[in-house]
Amino acid sequence: MARILDEPPMLVPEVLHGDTRLTRKWAHGGLQEDYMRGVAGYVAVGCYEGQHEISWRIENKCLTSRTNPKAFTLIPKGVDGHWNIAGPVVVSHVYLTQERLQACADEIAGGRRIEILPRVAFADPAAAGLLEILSHEAARDSASSRLFVEQAIDLLCARLIREHSSFGSLPAQVRKGGLADWQVRRVTTFMRENLEQPIGLGELATLVGLSRFHFCTAFRQSTGQTPHAWLTAQRMRRARELLAHSGLSVTEVALAVGYETPSAFTAAFRTIVGVTPSAFRRAL
Structure with missing residues (x-):
């Protein structure tokens, strides 16, 4: 600042x-x-x-x-x-x-x-x-x-x-229930440790012992976001770190955070961050 x-x-x-x-x-x-x-x-x-x-x-x-x-x-x-x-x-x-x-x-x-x-x-x-x-x-x-x-x-x-x-x-009735804090932490930690891999909804639900449907509902009640949006946020968080503090190319960063192509990564990054990965790096 x-x-x-x-x-x-x-x-x-x-x-x-x-x-x-x-x-x-x-x-x-x-x-x-x-x-x-x-x-x-x-x-x-x-x-x-x-x-x-x-x-x-x-x-x-x-x-x-x-x-x-x-x-x-x-x-x-x-x-x-x-x-x-x-x-x-x-x-x-x-x-x-x-x-x-x-x-x-x-x-x-x-x-x-x-x-x-x-x-x-x-x-x-x-x-x-x-x-x-x-x-x-x-x-x-x-x-x-x-x-x-x-x-x-x-x-x-x-x-x-x-x-x-x-x-x-969130409405009061939505704030009731949801995942326990340890469950949100376990899911988030798993996401961050496996960003380069495809992560499926069933895989996340199994981590906390719930069905896919119950997991999706409970996760959104606890965080205000869908599991997919939460995962994307973790990918973009790591991508910003790599762009700022590593010598990896944009393509290498894309692969490191789970995107198969640079174009898909660039589109997602621009939607979340507001600029392209290259523009983000130039602004640092």
Whole structure:
């Protein structure tokens, strides 16, 4: 993130529970088609000055809005994209780890894995207000402030899970049932360890001792995605890593993540990421 900003985020030195970090309010200039790699955790951004057009082009969609004090931006873990902000802004950040969010999900979603949704200047006065409160408290140094901040972060996590995640986006009756966390982990691990091979639905269902029909229904209830979409996401995740950090050709990357032809890989990559594999590599 610091690579694309003229003024990098100014982190408060204190590390909070679950490796959560905060910034005070700080200013940075606009962005124009600046590419940012996915970050290790989740970033919630409040904006307090500067009302400008903002867009984030990720995968096969472009999120657009206008910065304002009653909206906030949410960057999920590991999501790449190109940013445009038409002018300078004053913002604050909260950096959340999977550990901190999952602790909240254990209470709200019964420990179920949740998928945080990307947001760009999304109208949510409650989340925006919590971010502003945290930006003020970040400037204080006292035991009472630390307690207040920890509780405010818990409220923010609860808001994100209830209103800005796959849990909040699914009807209540759909959220019931589904796979256990260990079953989702087992399926995901198997996918990641066998990306270069064809992976069948029956094979995945057998891993968790279910019929194909029951597995498909339960998997979607647990993750908000079909097994095929989940597998494609794992393939694209690995493909981005190989394109960024290996000397493999595009054809070799395609084979490594389970595509028989470069054209099929390029089509899938462009649909998910928004650019061709070659263009993705050139932008690094």
